[in-house]
Amino acid sequence: MNNWLLRAGSILLTSVVLLLWQLVTATGLVRPIFMPTPAATFVDLWRGLTQGDLLALTMSTMQRMIFGWLLASLGGVLLGALIGLSSRARYWLSPTLELLRPLPASTLLPVGIALFGLHPQMLLGIIAFGAIWPVLLPTIHGFSSIEPRLREVAKTLRIGPLAFALKFGLPNALPDIIAGMRLSLTACLIITVVGEMITAQQGLGSTIIMAARSFRSTDLYAGIVLLGVVGAANNALLGLLEIGLTPWRTART
Amino acid sequence: MSRTRIDPVLRALPAWLVPLAMLAVTEFAMRASGIESDGLARPSEVATALLGLIGNGEIVLRTAETIGAVTIGVAVGGTLGLLLGVWMGLSPTAARLASLTVELVRPIPPVAIIPLMMLIYGLGIKMEAAIIAFACFWPMLLLSRDAVLGVEPQLIEVSRMLGLPRRQQITKIALPAALPRIFAALRLTLGIALIVAVTTEIAANPIGIGYAIISAGLSLRPEVMYAFLFWLAILGWLLNTGLVAMHQHLFGAAYGEAPR
């Protein structure tokens, strides 16, 4: 019952925040050019989704993000498995990886533009390449941190290298991989939006920056709300993936 | 005498030859093939450009702009997040009440705020600091909340057994116990702040290292672009290493190893 009360309270608090937003904007305390009323924002959002091209723009942003993410995850896991399973590869490559790690993924955009120009494929490639790091490093860790006792179990059962990678390495790395894929998806969303802003390719990123440049603040807010929804959907998706793929970590007596 | 005694740093030394060798191969291959590209530069040209940037003070100026925005942003957003986070950690009721609002606003990617802050503040250090503040607020809030929640319940019980008043329970037991994890949160937040700063500069804001990178790229001076990139990698590495060392210095004796 206390639980229920708290939940109701948390909904109430959100409503109060929305109400405050409505109050300060409707009374003209904040100029509508900086902050439209929530009502106007949601009406604009609804109209944009049903009649305008907001839905199509969201789809194109999400498509880029998801494609980039899948490429990054695939590449990161394969490469990470190879490096993680071989202590020699780990030894020789770790300083190089350590040097590249601190570079923000968005810095790849200028490099990509300078190298390849403004192609749509270039943007996708940069999203994938920039988002590979958050998957690669945890995957390496996951494949290299197999319990030594389990290595011995594998040896006494004479399990071959491929079966070892699949039956021991992959499940051992899976929690790390999922955590990495979560960060990677966030990185993908960020690089996608920034990439769209810079290259003016169709999507929510270019839409909101155009809206800001032409002072269409309701469109801007609608775009931000949509990006928030995409972010929340990402979190939910990864949560499901985690429960579905690593049942042994969530199952407890 | 035995191989296991050798310092790990020393043992990793040969592997540092790999990035050096890669640079050497790039240099050699580019010289041999005589390739000319708007997107590539020979490592020697990049080194020369870097020296030039140090010489004319541009690198200092750009770094100061970025670091300035990071400092303001972290100071504002980090402090707010810290205060609210600690409060939420101390009062689970407050945390539960705020949960829905937090869950609704937090998923907004910080870069989505760039156009909004442009609209409000125009371009410059203020809008960048505001975006950084937004980006830093959330991790600081959640991590410092978790830090306080993660304090050993036994410690709280001890303080209650001692009959400490609530205020002293917080200042003498809960906060000191949460301090290392709060510091770790600050480290993470600073890393995020640097990324967000550079990203904002690349996307829209004509100041700082990020702008230097993209404008060099667009004006077909790849050697300058790579010089700034290199400097940025060094800066990020220095920041993290410095903060880890500081963590060790501050908490090493009493709390043990710093989380990497």
Added chain:
Amino acid sequence: MNQMTSRFAPSAAACAVPAIAFDKIRLDLGGKCVVDDLSFSVAPGEFACVVGPSGCGKTTLLRLVTGLLSPTRGTVHRLGAFVGGPSPDVAIVFQDYGRALLPWRTAAGNVALALEAMGTPRLERAARAAALLDKVGLAGHGDKYPAQMSGGMQQRVQIARCLAQEPRILLMDEPFGALDALTRQALQDEIAMLVRDSGATALFVTHDLDEAIYLGDRVFALQANPGRLAQVIDVALPRPRDQLGTREQPEFLRLRHVLFDHVQNTH
């Protein structure tokens, strides 16, 4: 030297080929001599126990039998053949069951791992795994993850996984060391029965002198620094043994005395 005969009928002739034979083994690890001049042999179907102070090389001895380690000098023979590496004929139950099970596989999945390694057809695996779990008293627990099981249950899963290999040599490294007294006694009786039924040769390492006498046909007492054989005790207690009766027999008490005296002197 038909090995099948030795497995099911440990006749005098088959005993000429010991299941495990160490010949003047010396092993150096990290520049230190860990085991020196170690010679002994275990007959097929025998239940041999190994006791000795901590760090005397008991685990090392088992690892030499598995082939995970190779001796610096001397030769190890298994079932008459030179040991070159791990073999499906040899199974080992590790002491730290918490680390030896795959946390991402259920009890049945962990047992099935051995079946997969043996190339058992996919369709048979589930039934075989269930039967093996049944054998170690885990019927109905097949879909639990290790984290959902008690220590005794986890150790039973490990034993079932080893039995799945149908090993001719079963090695056990202080398998019950971390269990409570009651579980320990129950598992002692079960393992004695399972080993007897399978006809396998057992080499059982323990810290517990009573356990060694209770389970073993012979007890090897090791000495530390470097590890070598100090004494061999024949246990002439009748089988089947039982927790109360056997432990009260005068012969049991006498052997206990001998072993305790020995341990006191060598420490």
